[in-house]
Structure formats: structure tokens, C-alpha cells
Amino acid sequence: xxxxxxxxxxxxxxxxGLLAVIGLVSLARARSVRGPKWMWVIIILLGNxxxxxxxxxxxxxx
Amino acid sequence: MRSAWFFxxxxxxxxxxxxxxxxxxxxxxxxxxxxxxxxxxxxxILKMSGDVPPGMLELYKLPGAAETMAKSLxxxxxxxxxxxxxxxxxxxxxxxxxxxxxLVLARPLTPLAAASAKWLAQLTLLALSLGLGAxxxxxxxxxxxxxxxxxxxxxxxxxxGLWLLCVVSFTLLxxxxxxxxxxxxLSLAAAAGLALLHTLLPRPLRWSPAALPQLSVEALxxxxxxxxxxxxxxxxxxxxxxxxxxxxxLLFGRNKLPxx
Numbered sequence: 001x002x003x004x005x006x007x008x009x010x011x012x013x014x015x016x017g018l019l020a021v022i023g024l025v026s027l028a029r030a031r032s033v034r035g036p037k038w039m040w041v042i043i044i045l046l047g048n049x050x051x052x053x054x055x056x057x058x059x060x061x062x
Numbered sequence: 063m064r065s066a067w068f069f070x071x072x073x074x075x076x077x078x079x080x081x082x083x084x085x086x087x088x089x090x091x092x093x094x095x096x097x098x099x100x101x102x103x104x105x106x107i108l109k110m111s112g113d114v115p116p117g118m119l120e121l122y123k124l125p126g127a128a129e130t131m132a133k134s135l136x137x138x139x140x141x142x143x144x145x146x147x148x149x150x151x152x153x154x155x156x157x158x159x160x161x162x163x164x165l166v167l168a169r170p171l172t173p174l175a176a177a178s179a180k181w182l183a184q185l186t187l188l189a190l191s192l193g194l195g196a197x198x199x200x201x202x203x204x205x206x207x208x209x210x211x212x213x214x215x216x217x218x219x220x221x222x223g224l225w226l227l228c229v230v231s232f233t234l235l236x237x238x239x240x241x242x243x244x245x246x247x248l249s250l251a252a253a254a255g256l257a258l259l260h261t262l263l264p265r266p267l268r269w270s271p272a273a274l275p276q277l278s279v280e281a282l283x284x285x286x287x288x289x290x291x292x293x294x295x296x297x298x299x300x301x302x303x304x305x306x307x308x309x310x311x312l313l314f315g316r317n318k319l320p321x322x
Contacts, residue, residue: 008099008202008205008206009099011095012092012095012096012099015088015091015092016092018088019085019088019089019092022081022084022085022088023085025081026080026081049089049092052085053089053141053145056081056085057144057145057148057149060080
């Protein structure tokens with residue numbers, strides 16, 4: 001079993017966290033989004049990369 | 063010229079405000095480094111997911127460095143393309159639907175200048191995302207899997223980037239005459255159509271810009287079948303981009319409300 005090299009893995013988790021934070025900040029500041037806001041909070045928090053992606057591409061109104 | 067520069071700055075400001083300049087590069091980096099990480103840790107991932115027949119794990123062979131890098135770039139051709147098209151679809155359509163198109167056209171700004179500012183803004187976003195993403199993907203591949211030739215990575219990324227830029231230019235063209243969702247859908251469909259045609263008729267369509275992803279893989283594997291095979295795809299890709307760009311500025315100048 002390989003030892004998990006955390007120095008290479010943590011950036012991945014950090015970036016995913018960053019993406020979720022950007023999503024939540026943009027959600028908090030958005031005047032209106034498609035669908036209720038609490039739904040997007042759940043999707044961003046639980047959906048990992050895909051959740052944030054779906055919020056940014058579909059949820060946001062320009 | 064000055065007004066085009068101001069308009070470009072306005073476009074970049076909008077991209078910053080809508081967090082596009084932040085989240086799209088982050089997504090590209092994640093997509094890029096996920097490939098080498100999952101290739102390297104595949105046996106552990108399989109073991110954690112449970113029932114693996116004994117002896118299976120020993121059969122797993124680590125893919126080559128060039129192959130992993132090619133797969134990372136392939137991610138940009140799928141998810142990356144979707145993200146870029148969806149973010150570019152509002153370029154002109156958003157101005158029209160938000161009612162700011164008339165304001166833009168009423169200013170001393172030719173449609174050509176407006177279109178070039180918008181196109182340059184999309185190019186900036188693409189270059190930033192692809193550059194950061196490919197650099198991180200290459201770094202992880204070298205650390206986890208094996209050596210890569212940096213010049214090959216640069217060449218492969220540039221070829222792939224040109225293909226992505228072709229599709230983004232499609233999106234801009236359609237965005238100038240259709241509603242935003244239709245523009246994104248149609249440009250992705252056009253890209254898929256070009257790619258399909260190229261896989262069906264690879265030899266007669268050697269010059270097509272859809273050959274660029276394949277050429278990018280060959281550049282990484284350093285087994286280019288023929289030298290200078292990239293010349294015609296690159297030229298036709300640039301011609302396609304110029305046509306889309308001119309068409310977009312022409313259509314935006316007319317600024318008719320679309321029916322779709």
C-alpha cells in the first residue's frame with residue numbers, strides 16, 4: 001500500500017473547498033437565483049466539484 | 063482603439079464581478095490534477111470501494127506520463143468546453159436581453175470594436191484557465207507518474223487551446239444572433255458535429271480544426287505521423303475563428319431580437 005502523500009493531496013481538497021466558498025459567497029450576494037437559495041446551499045456543500053459547477057452554470061442569473 | 067480597450071476593461075470587470083475569472087480557472091486546475099491523482103491512487107481507490115477479486119489489483123498498470131497528461135487535456139475538451147461555452151453564451155445575448163445593447167451601440171464604439179473586446183475577454187479567460195490547469199496537471203503528472211517533455215506539454219496545450227478557442231468563437235457568433243441557451247447548445251453541437259465528422263473521415267478531413275485534439279495527443283506521445291501535420295488544422299482553425307468573429311460583429315451591429 002502506498003503511503004498517501006498528503007503534500008500532493010491537500011491542494012485538491014483546498015481547491016474544492018475554495019470553489020465551494022466562492023459559490024457560497026456569490027450565492028449570498030446574488031439578488032436572485034434560479035430556485036430557492038437554501039437548495040443551492042445544500043447542492044454546493046454536498047455536491048463537491050459537480051455541485052458548485054451546476055450552481056455556477058445553471059443557478060446563477062447574469 | 064481606445065474605446066475598444068475601455069470596453070475590454072469593462073468586460074473583464076464583469077467577469078470578475080460574476081466570479082468567472084475565479085471559479086473557471088479553479089475548475090480547470092481541479093480537472094487537470096484529478097487525472098494524475100486518480101491514476102496514481104487507483105488501486106487504493108478500488109480497495110476502498112470494496113469487493114475486488116484477488117489478483118485484480120496486481121494487474122493494474124500505471125498509465126504512462128504522456129497518456130495521463132493527454133487525458134487531463136481531454137477533460138478540458140469535455141467538461142472544460144461545457145463550462146466555457148456556458149460562460150460565453152451571455153456575451154452578446156446578455157447585452158441584448160438586459161437592454162444594454164442599444165447603449166453599447168449608441169456609444170462611439172463600432173460593432174467591430176465591441177466584438178473584439180468581447181472576444182479578447184474570452185481569450186483571456188481561456189488562456190488563464192488552460193494555462194494554469196495544464197501547468198498544474200503537468201506538475202502533478204511529473205511528481206506522481208513520470209517525466210514529461212515541457213516543450214511537448216506546451217505544444218499540446220497550445221493545439222488544444224486553439225480547438226477550445228474555435229468552439230468559444232462559435233458560441234460568440236451564435237450569441238450575437240440567438241438567445242443565450244440556444245447559443246451554447248448550438249456551438250457545442252457544432253463542435254460535436256465537427257469532431258464526429260473528423261472521426262468518420264479522418265483522412266479527407268486532415269485539415270479540419272477538429273483534428274487539433276488528436277494532434278495534441280500525438281504531440282505529447284511524440285509520435286507525430288508526419289511532420290507539419292499541424293499546419294493545415296491550425297490555419298483552418300484560425301480562419302474559422304476569424305469568420306466567427308467577423309460574423310459576430312456584423313450580427314451584433316444589426317442587433318435584431320432573435321426569435322429563438
